Amino acid sequence: MTRPDGDVPQPEAIRIEGLHKSFGQLEVLKGVSLTACEGDVVAVIGGSGSGKSTMLRCINFLETPSAGKIVIGNETVAMRPDGSPADRKQIERLRQSLGMVFQQFNLWSHRTILENLIEVPVHVLGVPRAEAVARAERLLARVGLSAKADTYPAFLSGGQQQRAAIARALCMEPRAMLFDEPTSALDPELVGEVLAVIRDLAAEGRTMILVTHEMKFAREVASHVVFLHNGLIEEEGPPEQLFGAPRSERLQQFLKSVA
Amino acid sequence: MAVTALVGAAGAASMFELLQLSPPGWGANLLRGLWNSILIACGAFGLGIGIGTLGAFGKLYGGPVVRDLLAVYTTVVRAVPELVLILILYYAVTDAVNQTLLAFGYDRIQISGLAAGIAVLGVVQGAYATEVLRGAIQAVPAGQIEAARAMGMPPGLLARRVTLPLMLSNALPGLANLWLVATKDTALLAVVGFGELTQETRQAAGATKAYFTFFMAAGMLYLILSIGSGWLFARLERRARRGQPELHG
Numbered sequence: 379m380t381r382p383d384g385d386v387p388q389p390e391a392i393r394i395e396g397l398h399k400s401f402g403q404l405e406v407l408k409g410v411s412l413t414a415c416e417g418d419v420v421a422v423i424g425g426s427g428s429g430k431s432t433m434l435r436c437i438n439f440l441e442t443p444s445a446g447k448i449v450i451g452n453e454t455v456a457m458r459p460d461g462s463p464a465d466r467k468q469i470e471r472l473r474q475s476l477g478m479v480f481q482q483f484n485l486w487s488h489r490t491i492l493e494n495l496i497e498v499p500v501h502v503l504g505v506p507r508a509e510a511v512a513r514a515e516r517l518l519a520r521v522g523l524s525a526k527a528d529t530y531p532a533f534l535s536g537g538q539q540q541r542a543a544i545a546r547a548l549c550m551e552p553r554a555m556l557f558d559e560p561t562s563a564l565d566p567e568l569v570g571e572v573l574a575v576i577r578d579l580a581a582e583g584r585t586m587i588l589v590t591h592e593m594k595f596a597r598e599v600a601s602h603v604v605f606l607h608n609g610l611i612e613e614e615g616p617p618e619q620l621f622g623a624p625r626s627e628r629l630q631q632f633l634k635s636v637a
Numbered sequence: 638m639a640v641t642a643l644v645g646a647a648g649a650a651s652m653f654e655l656l657q658l659s660p661p662g663w664g665a666n667l668l669r670g671l672w673n674s675i676l677i678a679c680g681a682f683g684l685g686i687g688i689g690t691l692g693a694f695g696k697l698y699g700g701p702v703v704r705d706l707l708a709v710y711t712t713v714v715r716a717v718p719e720l721v722l723i724l725i726l727y728y729a730v731t732d733a734v735n736q737t738l739l740a741f742g743y744d745r746i747q748i749s750g751l752a753a754g755i756a757v758l759g760v761v762q763g764a765y766a767t768e769v770l771r772g773a774i775q776a777v778p779a780g781q782i783e784a785a786r787a788m789g790m791p792p793g794l795l796a797r798r799v800t801l802p803l804m805l806s807n808a809l810p811g812l813a814n815l816w817l818v819a820t821k822d823t824a825l826l827a828v829v830g831f832g833e834l835t836q837e838t839r840q841a842a843g844a845t846k847a848y849f850t851f852f853m854a855a856g857m858l859y860l861i862l863s864i865g866s867g868w869l870f871a872r873l874e875r876r877a878r879r880g881q882p883e884l885h886g
Contacts, residue, residue: 438787466791473789484784487880488802498788501798530880543784550788 388415390449391554391585392437397446398461399432406432408609409446414554414602417583421590421600421617425632428606430589434558437587438476439469450475451553474503477547481559483539485531491518491542492527495549503550510549517545521575537568541575554585562591593636597621605629652850655841663841663851670837671858674823677754677833682819684759686812689766694796696771707767714764719757720825726757727829750831758822765815773808774800806877813870820862834858 392414399407406429414420422430435441437448443461447454450472456464463469485494495514499505505513518524521541531539540560547555557576561569573595579586580599590596596603596617603620605613605628613626624630658664692711695703714722727748735745777800785799824835834855842851 440783440787470789470791473787476787478784478787480780480784480787482780484778484780486781486784486799486803487778488877489880497798498785498790501794502788502790532880532882547788 388417389451390414391416391418391451392587393447393449394433394437395447395449397433397436397448398444399429399436399441400444406609407436407443407446410606410609410611412604412611414585414587416585417601418585419580419599419601420587421596421603422587422606423590423593423596423603423632424606424612425635429609430606431558433606434556434587434589437556438473438478439463440478474498474550475553477544477550477552477555479540479544479547479555479557479560481562483531483536483543483563485539485543485546487531490528490530491523491534494531494542495546498546499549513551514545514549517548518542520578521545522571535568536564537571540564540568540572544572544575544579548579554587555579557586557588557590559589559591591636593621593633605632607632652847655845655847655850656854663837663845666837666841667834667851667854667858670832670834671862673751673831674820674833674835675862677751677758677823677826678816678819680751680755681758681762681822682816684755685762685766685815685819686770688759688763689770690801692763692767693770693774696767697774711764711767714761719761719822720828722761723754723757723825723829727753750826750829753829754823754826754831754833758819761822762815762819765818766812769811769815770804770808773804773811776807777803802877806874806881809870809874809877813867813874816866816870817863820866821859 390413392412394410394412397407397410398405406427410429410433412420412433422433424430432441436443436446437450439448439455442463443457445461447457449455453468453472455472456468458464485491486497489497492511492514495517496505496507496510499510499513500507515524515527518527521544523538523542523545526534526538526542531542534542544555544560560576561572564572569592573592576586576588577595577599588596588600598617600617603614603617604611605620605624605626607628613620613624613629620629621633624633654662656662656664656667658668692707696707699707731746731748731753734748738745781803782795782800785795790798823833826833827836827839830836838851838855842848845851
C-alpha cells in the first residue's frame with residue numbers, strides 16, 4: 379500500500395534514533411533507528427530473538443532503553459543517562475497517544491468489554507461517560523462486537539478478544555497504533571478476522587507500527603518494511619522490494635524459512 | 638426418673654432466666670461483650686488490611702530498606718504469640734509511656750482497652766495480611782497491569798482500578814480466614830480485663846457458678862458470628878469473581 383497522498387512529505391509521528399537495549403549482559407538492540415511518518419504503516423519482521431518486540435515496547439517505555447532517543451510527534455522523551463524516563467507525567471501523556479495491542483490481548487478480566495473500552499477515556503482522559511460510551515459503541519460496531527458489549531472477556535474467543543483490545547486502544551483516539559504480534563496467540567481460523575480489522579485501520583490512513591509474523595499481510599498493508607536481525611536493522615524498504623527482491627542473504631534465508 | 642426430669646426442667650428454667658436480657662439475667666452483659674468483640678475485630682481487621690495493603694505494595698515495589706523493614710515486621714510479629722504481644726503493648730508500652738510522661742512532669746495516662754485491643758490485633762493482622770495480599774497481587778496476570786501502564790494510567794489509579802480489584806478474588810479466602818482469626822483473638826483481651834465477650838462470660842459464670850450455661854452461650858454467639866461472616870464473605874467472593882468462568886468437575 380502506498381501513501382494516499384503520494385510524494386507529499388508527512389510530519390513525523392514516531393522517530394527512534396540509535397536505540398540500544400540490554401538485559402543484563404545480553405544486548406538485544408544494538409542501535410536501531412526508524413522513522414514512521416503520519417499515515418505510515420511500518421511492518422517489523424524478523425526471527426524470534428531479533429529484538430522486534432523489545433523495540434516496539436521501548437517506544438512507549440514498557441521497556442526502558444539503555445541508550446538512544448525516542449521522539450513522539452515533535453516531543454523528545456526526556457531520559458536520564460541510564461535511559462530511564464526522567465518525567466513520569468510525560469511518559470503517561472505520550473502513552474495515552476499510542477494505542478498498544480498485545481499478543482495476549484490483556485483485556486481486564488473484571489470488566490465487561492464496554493467497561494474495558496471506556497476505562498481509560500473516562501478515568502484518565504476525563505471524557506464524559508456518555509460520550510465515551512457512544513464512542514465505544516461505535517468502535518464495537520466497527521469491529522463487529524456490538525452484541526458483546528456487556529460480556530466479560532473470558533467468555534469471548536481469542537479473535538473477539540483481540541478485536542475488543544484493538545477497539546479499546548482506538549477508544550483513546552491515539553495518534554498511532556503499536557501492534558505487538560497481534561495474531562500470534564490466535565488459532566489459525568481466527569487470524570483472518572483480526573487482520574481484517576487491522577487492514578481496515580491501515581486503509582483509513584492510520585499510523586501504525588506492526589510487529590508481525592504474517593508475511594503476506596505485511597506485504598499487503600505495509601508502506602515500509604523493516605527486517606531486524608540480531609538487534610540491528612539488516613534491511614528495510616518498500617514491501618515490494620523487501621519481499622520481491624531481498625538483497626541481504628539473511629533476509630533471503632528468513633523469507634525462505636517462513637514461506 | 639421423675640426426679641431427674643424435674644431437676645432437668647428446673648435447670649432449663651433457670652438457664653433461660655440466667656440468659657435473660659434484664660437482671661437477674663446476664664444476657665445483656667453477654668451481648669455487650671459480643672458488641673465489644675465485634676468492634677475490636679472490625680477495627681483490627683480494617684487496620685490490618687490497611688497495613689497489609691501498604692505492606693504488600695512495599696514488599697513488591699519498595700526499595701531495599703522498605704523491603705528489609707517489612708521483612709523484620711512480618712517475621713517478628715508472626716513469630717511472637719498474640720498473647721505476649723498484647724501483654725507487651727498493654728503493660729510494657731503503657732508503663733514506658735507513663736515513665737516518659739512522668740519524667741517530663743505530665744500525669745499518667747490510662748490506655749483504653751478498646752484502642753489497645755485494636756492496635757495490637759491490627760498490627761498482628763497487618764503482618765498476616767501483608768503476606769496474603771502480596772501473594773494475591775503476584776497472582777494478578779502481569780499483562781493486565783501492563784495494558785493499563787501502556788495506556789498511561791498513573792500508578793495510584795492503576796492500583797485502585799486494576800491491581801486491587803483483580804487481586805481481590807485471590808485474596809478473599811485468605812482474608813476471610815484472617816477475619817475469623819480476628820474475631821476469636823479478641824478473646825485474648827480478657828487477660829487485660831477488657832470487657833469483650835469472653836471476659837463478660839467469665840464474670841457471669843463466676844458470679845452464678847453456671848459455667849456450662851454461659852460458656853455454651855458464648856460459644857453459640859461466636860458460632861453465629863462466624864456463620865454470618867462466612868455468608869458475607871461468600872457473597873463478596875462471588876462479586877470479586879465476576880467475569881471469571883466457573884470451574885466444574
